[in-house]
Amino acid sequence: MIVLFAVACGTAVANVYFAQPLLATIGHDLAMSPALVGGVVTLTQVGYGVGLLLLVPLGDVVDRRRLIVAQLLLLVVALAAVALAPTATLLLAGTAAMGLLAVVTQTLVAFAASLAPPDRRGGVVGLVTSGVVIGILLSRTAAGLVADLAGWRSVYLASAGLTALLALVLHLVLPRRSAFPPTSLRYGQLLRSTVTLFARERVLRVRALLGLLIFAAFSTLWSSVALPLSDPPFSLSHTAIGALGLVGAVGALAATAAGRLNDRGLARRTTGIAxxxxxxxxxxLAFTRSSLWALVVGVVLLDLAVQAVHVTNQTLIYALRPDAGSRLIGGYMVFYSIGSATGAIAATSLYAVAGWGAVCTLGATFSCLAFALWALTRSDIPAPGTPGDGAPGVRGGLAGRDPAAERR
Incomplete structure (x- = not known):
């Protein structure tokens, strides 16, 4: 079941990143200007951000199994629309819808966390989240290979077929009931309660800021690393550059141990070391232009660290209020999206005017700011064996909560 969750998460989130290596081909096929074809990536990310705010919280009020299957089936329709789009307008509309529905990934993460025993929750979240990161890292490689074989439209048709298959399998095997009964909040109250959770939970605020900074660093690397690699002295092909995602996946897989460490009450230490x-x-990474081996070492370290902190963040956040897991994870992931967008825009702009060294300085700045934030706030993280630190058998801050007060 955990492997199935991880595969479904990776498949869904990969749709957000398929277009990045295909933009030139898509633009040529549909006679789109460079500025217009860039909107494919932008609208996909905007759709994803909107989905985090409007769709993911629904997991706390409706049956998650039905919500997941419905979103996957609608995602199949959006993918088919993108693959068959005859005009730029329909393509852009399809990509926005695709990004909106790809947030089913976060509903899956929250569902997996709710099904896991409290003493194994960190390990389960770590394994499922590794599927997300691997899906992101390998999406560009897979898209390039499939497009070279059968054209860019085949990438989305293949994903539509796989997504439909996953919808069927999940419909058959997912539990029909969640560990926690749905809340009675209305939709407007549900969205407002997400803001209320941020106001009440200091750990959520701190971990959301950490998520913003680590994914700004992550995006700083992955949005710009193709630029120095495609220039002399390496002049690597798109396929070779895309294969770098395989290296990053090694680091992501290794970081699944972070979830198990969190289950042992070592969230503070794991976060600081990572x-x-x-x-x-x-x-x-600063020596990328002179050594590919230096790049490989840097990529493994960076992906290992980001994944470790991300898994720890999600486990701690979910433990605060398991009955509000979808809202907590959806709200946290909004900060992830902001960090990713900030890193991408800043890195590509900085590379154009100051080169790779400046990009590395930017990434190091984001990373050092994250470490400084952890150092200043680590005393706020519950000590091992208390709610919110992933200690075995503890259900976070559920005891003593007043759902009626939350609705007010």
Whole structure:
């Protein structure tokens, strides 16, 4: 079941990133200007951000199994629309819908966390989240290979077929009931309660800011690393550059141990060590132009660190209020999206005017800011064996909550 959740998460989130290596081909096929074809990526990300705010919280009020299957089936329709789009307008509309529905990934993460025993929740979240990160890292490689074989439209048709198959399998095997009964909040109250949760939960606010900073660093690397690699002295092909995602996947897989460490009550230590590794990763990355081995070491360290902190963040956040898991994870992921967008825009702009060294300085700055935030707030994280630190048998801050007060 955990593997199925991970595969479904990776497949869904990969749709958000398929277009990145295909933009030139798509633009040529549909006679789109460079500025217009860039809107494919922008609208997909905007759709994803809107979905985090408007769709993911629904997991706390409706049957998650039905919600997941319905979103996957609608995602199949959006993917088919993109694959068959005859005009730029229909393509852009389809990509926006695709991004909106791809947030089913976060509903799956929240569902997996709710089904896991409290003493294994960190490990389960770690394994499922590894599917998300691997889906992101391998999406560009897979898209390039399939497009070379059968054209860019085949990428989305293949994904539509796989998504439909996953919808059928999940419909058959997912539990029909969640661990926690749906809340009685109305939709407007549900959205407002997400803001209320941020106001009440300091751990949520701190971990959301950490998520913003680590994904700004992550995006700083992955949105710009193709630029120095495609220039002399390497002049690597798109396929070779895309294969770098395989290296990053190694680091992502290794970081699944972070979830198990969190289950042992080591969230503080895991976060601090991972953030130190994140800052240190930019030293070998700075030597990318002179050594591919330095790049490989830096990529493994960076992806390992980001994944470790991300898994720890989600486990701690979910433990605060398991009955509000979808709202907590959806709200946290909004900060992830902001960080990813900030890193991408800043890195590509900075590379154009100041080169790779400036990009590495930017990534190191994001990383050091994250470490400083952890150092200043680590005393706010519950000690091992208390609610919210992933300690075995603890259900976070559920005891003593007043649902009626939350509705008010």
């Amino acid at each position: 953030l130190a590794l994140l800052a240190a990763s930019w030293l070998p």
